[in-house]
Amino acid sequence: MTIRTGSVKPEGKRADLRKRHAAIMSTKTLLIVDDEACITFMLASRFRELGYEVITAGNGEEAMQIVRTLSDAPTAVISDFQMPRKDGLQLARELRADPRTSSTPVIMLTARGHRLSPRELQETGIQHVMPKPFSARELQSMILEVCGPAREAA
Amino acid sequence: MRRLIRQFLPRHTSLVSGVLVMNTTIVAFAMAALWFVVGRVRQDEAVLAGDRVAAIVAEIVRPDLEKAFAERDLAGARLSIAKAAHAGALAGCRVSLGDGAVVADLDASAVTARAIPAELPPLTIEPDSRHSFAVDIPGKGKVLLTVEPSGSIARSEWLEYGFGGVCLAVIALLGVVSVRAQKRAMPVTMVQSALGSISGGETELAALELSDSYGGIAGAWNGLLRELATHRARQRFDSVLTRRAEPGERDEAAGKMVDSLWHGVVAVDEELRIRYCNGAAAVFLSGTRDGLIGTPLLDRIEDAAAREKLAKLAGAKGRGKIVVESRAGEGDGGAVLRISGRPTAAGGGAMLLIEDVTQQRVADRSRNAFVEQATHELRTPLTNVRLYVEALVEKPDADIGTRSQHLNIINQEVRRLERIVGDMLSVSEIEAGTLKLAIHDVRLPALFSDMEAEFAAPARAKNITLRFDLPPKLPTIVGDRDKLVLALTNVIGNAIKYTPEGGSVKVGVKADDSLVIDVADSGIGIAAEDADRIFDRFYRAKDPRVEKIVGTGLGLALAREVMRLHGGDVTVQSVPDRGSTFSIRMPLKAPLSMAA
Numbered sequence: 078m079t080i081r082t083g084s085v086k087p088e089g090k091r092a093d094l095r096k097r098h099a100a101i102m103s104t105k106t107l108l109i110v111d112d113e114a115c116i117t118f119m120l121a122s123r124f125r126e127l128g129y130e131v132i133t134a135g136n137g138e139e140a141m142q143i144v145r146t147l148s149d150a151p152t153a154v155i156s157d158f159q160m161p162r163k164d165g166l167q168l169a170r171e172l173r174a175d176p177r178t179s180s181t182p183v184i185m186l187t188a189r190g191h192r193l194s195p196r197e198l199q200e201t202g203i204q205h206v207m208p209k210p211f212s213a214r215e216l217q218s219m220i221l222e223v224c225g226p227a228r229e230a231a
Numbered sequence: 232m233r234r235l236i237r238q239f240l241p242r243h244t245s246l247v248s249g250v251l252v253m254n255t256t257i258v259a260f261a262m263a264a265l266w267f268v269v270g271r272v273r274q275d276e277a278v279l280a281g282d283r284v285a286a287i288v289a290e291i292v293r294p295d296l297e298k299a300f301a302e303r304d305l306a307g308a309r310l311s312i313a314k315a316a317h318a319g320a321l322a323g324c325r326v327s328l329g330d331g332a333v334v335a336d337l338d339a340s341a342v343t344a345r346a347i348p349a350e351l352p353p354l355t356i357e358p359d360s361r362h363s364f365a366v367d368i369p370g371k372g373k374v375l376l377t378v379e380p381s382g383s384i385a386r387s388e389w390l391e392y393g394f395g396g397v398c399l400a401v402i403a404l405l406g407v408v409s410v411r412a413q414k415r416a417m418p419v420t421m422v423q424s425a426l427g428s429i430s431g432g433e434t435e436l437a438a439l440e441l442s443d444s445y446g447g448i449a450g451a452w453n454g455l456l457r458e459l460a461t462h463r464a465r466q467r468f469d470s471v472l473t474r475r476a477e478p479g480e481r482d483e484a485a486g487k488m489v490d491s492l493w494h495g496v497v498a499v500d501e502e503l504r505i506r507y508c509n510g511a512a513a514v515f516l517s518g519t520r521d522g523l524i525g526t527p528l529l530d531r532i533e534d535a536a537a538r539e540k541l542a543k544l545a546g547a548k549g550r551g552k553i554v555v556e557s558r559a560g561e562g563d564g565g566a567v568l569r570i571s572g573r574p575t576a577a578g579g580g581a582m583l584l585i586e587d588v589t590q591q592r593v594a595d596r597s598r599n600a601f602v603e604q605a606t607h608e609l610r611t612p613l614t615n616v617r618l619y620v621e622a623l624v625e626k627p628d629a630d631i632g633t634r635s636q637h638l639n640i641i642n643q644e645v646r647r648l649e650r651i652v653g654d655m656l657s658v659s660e661i662e663a664g665t666l667k668l669a670i671h672d673v674r675l676p677a678l679f680s681d682m683e684a685e686f687a688a689p690a691r692a693k694n695i696t697l698r699f700d701l702p703p704k705l706p707t708i709v710g711d712r713d714k715l716v717l718a719l720t721n722v723i724g725n726a727i728k729y730t731p732e733g734g735s736v737k738v739g740v741k742a743d744d745s746l747v748i749d750v751a752d753s754g755i756g757i758a759a760e761d762a763d764r765i766f767d768r769f770y771r772a773k774d775p776r777v778e779k780i781v782g783t784g785l786g787l788a789l790a791r792e793v794m795r796l797h798g799g800d801v802t803v804q805s806v807p808d809r810g811s812t813f814s815i816r817m818p819l820k821a822p823l824s825m826a827a
Contacts, residue, residue: 113611113614113615115615115617115618115619115640115644116614116615119618119619119622120618123622159607178307186614188606188611188614189609208616209610209611209613209614210610210613210614210616211614211617211620212617212621213618213621214621215623218413
């Protein structure tokens with residue numbers, strides 16, 4: 078299984094995504110965003126084994142570019158908080174502003190010592206926060222809760 | 232008792248000796264009155280005794296008289312009278328008839344009757360049974376026996392009563408006068424005892440003041456005491472002044488000292504108008520010293536919250552201290568002034584101290600940012616370790632390739648954790664001033680190849696060309712390898728961090744007498760005003776381009792500290808927008824600084 082990063086080479090990639098999208102109409106798509114390649118790799122391999130379709134990105138900017146190329150919004154977005162160029166908070170804000178993804182649940186992984194402020198949560202509509210270090214099992218059950226099992230009848 | 236003794240002791244005050252005379256007179260008159268009373272009592276007793284004697288004599292002489300009259304024996308009657316007068320030691324004794332004729336008398340010349348008549352005339356004078364008695368002569372009638380006891384004197388009771396009354400009046404008068412005189416003499420007595428206390432060493436003059444109810448003398452005395460107190464205080468003050476300097480010089484010297492203070496000092500009156508401010512305060516309040524005098528202090532404070540708090544100082548009393556922080560200018564870039572004010576002890580104004588705490592607040596913010604950054608730095612590798620360990624535990628039968636990949640990642644992340652913890656420890660050692668070097672041989676070729684390996688990935692991620700220009704032969708040096716790595720990591724890491732994508736970082740190394748490592752980047756450069764301060768702890772340049780870049784503000788401080796412990800230094804040369812060159816230098820032959 079290959080790990081796709083979101084580094085964008087538009088034309089070929091977009092066609093590829095469209096093809097892939099057609100194939101996974103009935104499965105649920107997770108977008109995992111983190112600047113730590115180790116984390117995205119591990120999470121992607123876990124959720125793919127569970128049957129989810131997984132797309133990864135290295136920062137908020139890449140994630141937004143990928144979302145714009147998708148015809149259907151991802152079922153859920155798992156994003157790190159602190160990332161270069163565009164952080165998780167900004168990503169959540171932009172997802173909320175986009176009508177296609179305004180209702181997509183965002184799970185925020187945060188290494189911040191303190192919790193996110195209520196104002197930040199309100200602004201971005203983030204309902205799920207997973208403080209680092211977390212266990213993959215915890216995240217798994219949270220995903221199950223948020224978007225159900227991978228192979229539900231579409 | 233003391234007062235009594237004092238009253239009888241000679242006094243030099245005429246008033247006091249007057250009191251003495253008066254008291255003596257009172258006693259004399261009292262004694263005279265007593266003497267008269269005693270005399271009177273004794274006299275009364277003598278009269279009563281005389282009366283008793285008269286009655287006895289009358290009883291004794293009665294039978295003889297009865298016999299003599301019955302026999303008309305005139306001589307017998309006279310004899311019995313004489314005998315009775317002798318026996319009773321009487322002054323006089325007489326027998327008279329009812330018509331007044333004297334039959335017998337001790338004084339023979341007083342006798343008027345030549346014989347005792349046969350018929351006795353009835354008595355015309357009623358006997359009083361004290362000194363005159365009726366003697367019944369059987370068958371003939373009655374005669375009057377008059378007895379006069381010896382020592383009986385004529386008394387004038389009116390004279391006696393008058394004399395007693397005068398005595399009492401004099402005593403009473405003198406008593407009243409004496410009480411009044413004593414009252415008037417009291418302050419004098421007290422003044423005298425006060426003078427005694429003063430000569431005895433009493434210094435608290437206020438304790439010696441008399442109550443004003445004692446009148447004029449007390450008032451005069453108190454006035455004198457106060458004058459003495461004022462005089463003494465002035466004398467003491469004068470002596471203090473002469474010991475130091477002339478008053479004018481002193482004020483000027485104190486004023487100059489306050490003026491050269493780097494904290495602002497402001498004195499305000501009770502309506503918070505500025506009465507005095509020193510040079511620093513004038514700068515903080517953005518005015519001139521002379522221009523500020525008399526203007527309301529609150530007009531000079533930009534911060535509304537601070538203004539509100541300081542307004543409470545108006546008319547405040549007591550020792551309540553008010554401390555406010557006032558922000559000048561917008562956002563984080565503005566100055567922060569800490570103003571502490573306290574009402575003056577006497578009330579009616581306040582003193583304020585103004586300090587510029589901008590730099591402290593900036594450092595506080597950096598410290599908080601450091602803590603946040605450190606938590607993030609620690610949690611990220613920890614998350615990786617946890618995720619991969621979890622995967623290994625869950626799938627013990629995974630293929631060997633996956634397992635070794637996982638273990639490699641765990642190993643790499645643990646080393647990362649180790650390095651972060653080491654950095655943080657060094658930082659706290661620097662903070663506490665206990666950073667020490669552990670001196671060993673350090674092989675430079677190995678050290679630089681580690682550096683190349685470490686920074687290859689981050690440089691590639693930002694598409695930065697990282698080049699190490701190493702001389703063909705590098706010596707082994709003496710130093711603390713971990714700390715040198717720390718210094719180099721921070722300087723090279725900074726270069727990569729602050730160089731935009733597509734730039735270049737060049738590390739040049741020279742080693743002859745000393746080791747010189749130049750780290751040149753094509754980054755954003757450092758403004759001249761920041762160049763000196765980037766080595767300060769928690770200092771981060773106020774360049775909007777670096778605000779998005781996370782940093783602790785400790786890296787360069789750490790690097791410089793480490794290199795200085797090695798006898799070298801870290802310096803920077805920079806052109807804004809063109810790039811910076813950090814030079815790390817350390818002597819190779821000079822002795823190491825082992826100091827903490």
